[in-house]
Amino acid sequence: MAEYKSFKPEWAPNDNDKAFACSVMDGIDNIKDTTVGNINPKIIQGQRKKIRRKILTVDDYVDGVTRGERMVLSRAITLIESNNPAHFSKAQQVLQRLLVRTGKALRIGITGVPGAGKSTIIEAFGNMLCENGHKVAVLTIDPTSSVTKGSILGDKTRMGTLSRNQNAFIRPSPAGGTLGGVARKSRETMLMCEAAGYDIIIIETVGVGQSEVTVRSMVDFFMLVVLTGAGDELQGIKKGIMELADAIVINKADGDNLLKAKVSRGEYERMIEYIRPATEGWKTHAYLCSALKKTGLLELWQVINAFVSATKAKGSFQKRRDNQLLAWVHSMIDEHLHNLFFDDPVINGRMPEVREAVLMGKISPTQAVAELIQVFDIERAAKKRVDLFNTSQ
Known part of the structure; x- marks a missing residue:
């Protein structure tokens, strides 16, 4: 067996005894027995070469994204999100050449209070769309810590089955303190996914609030996910997120909660009567959905298709994009x-x-x-x- 040596760190108190819990262990360079664990013998022998990722040129990025290569797409998005001036210039060159392939996808924004089940709905909805022959890209925005500037980026973990689907691409990004939780580079990331051949782009925001309306300036169809018992009608008709929603989806409408969900749907329908329509030529309604039971998803997709047809016929769809x-x-x-x-x-x-x-x-x-x-x-x-x-x- 290998002989592991340990010693107390420099910051250990002088009067500590054998019960002191902290110690520093020698690294793998001092391990002689290469059969321990998963240590590669070549590391000890100095024969292993350092793995270097190929530096992609603008042509490499353009060709890879055009062919729909997920790894190249991921690296292109990383290039876009970088704050390095050299990366910025390179990213703009890539985006400029791919611009002709953008603008054909349907952009859907999904927001809602934490715990409303946004990620669960997106996974069930995305899997249904992939089964029907669509390619779905999901851009999820995670809250960023104001102290450490980091984020968990856990949405990809919560969408386990969708992340393994070959017709889906999930990209979690930290909000970075941007207003409304929409990352600063989300617009360019969305265009990059469209250039890669994804015909449906779903953007999930952090949560609901006055600042969350930023997502409205990026998408064609804006969906608000709510729960039963959200509050009285006066709270519902206050100026804010509801007046921007093209559809209100009451999630978790199953089991013992189904009756409450139906009551909530009636309440939201009454609230909508006092709110100006979010989109010209379209009347917002409330719908029931259960991401767990996968009910209401097909109806929701039909509603989105009806929205696209109605707004394109009246010209409001292109007007909004302009x-x-x-x-x-x-x-x-x-x-x-x-x-x-x-x-x-x-x-x-x-x-x-x-x-x-x-x-x-x-x-x-x-x-x-x-x-x-x-x-x-x-x-x-x-x-x-x-x-x-x-x-x-």
């Missing part, structure tokens, strides 16, 4: 100007003094902003910043 593209341009302008301002060395040099003056009450926040804007030279800032948007490199 408005979304313009909103996307405006948000990118805001982001770029924000980065130009806060990356400017002159602003960074002036900021500590202004911040202290505001906290000491010497100047108002409005006056502080005016002073910073006055010293900001956008032409100078733009010249010093890397040309991220040059896709001809």
Whole structure:
């Protein structure tokens, strides 16, 4: 057997006894018996070569995504999500060349309170669509910790059967503190999935709230998943998420909860009467569904198809997509100007003094902003910043 040596760490208290629980064990480099565990003998002998992933070119990304290769698609999305300026430029080149293959998929947004069963519905619904010959891409947005900046990314685990389906692609992403839980690069990720041949894109958001309406600016059909006993009618008709929903789905309508779900459906139908339609030419209704029993899913798909037909006939479908593209341009302008301002060395040099003056009450926040804007030279800032948007490199 191998001889494992252990020793106490440097931070161990001086007066500790043998009962002290913490110790440091030698690494595998000091293990002589290569039969222990799963240690590769070549590691000890120094014969194993370091595995290097191939650096993909723009052509590699475009060809791989076009052929629907899931691994290349995953790496392309990782490239999009990167904050490295060099990666940004490369990602834009890939996206620009794939743009002609986008815009043909149906985009569905699903939101709801935590515990409403959004992931369960998506798995059952996605499996049904795959069985009917569709290719489904699911983009799930996980909450990001404001302390550690990390997230669990557990939606792919909860969709076990769908993640193993060859006609499905699930991509969990951290929200990164973005308003509404929609990741900053979700729009470009969605386009990349469309270019890979997925004809149905489902975006699941974190939860319901005033900020959750961000997802409305990305999708064609917006679905709100609710539970029974959600509250009184006055709460339901308050301005917020309900006025943006194209369908309200009451989940877990099975077993002893079926009767309560039917009552809730009637309540939501009465609430909808007081709310302006979310989409021109479409009347929102409430529907029953059980992701566990897989009931109501086919009806829901029929409702979505009816929505597409009705809105395309009236022109509101394309009008919404056009408005979304313009909103996307405006948000990118805001982001770029924000980065130009806060990356400017002159602003960074002036900021500590202004911040202290505001906290000491010497100047108002409005006056502080005016002073910073006055010293900001956008032409100078733009010249010093890397040309991220040059896709001809």
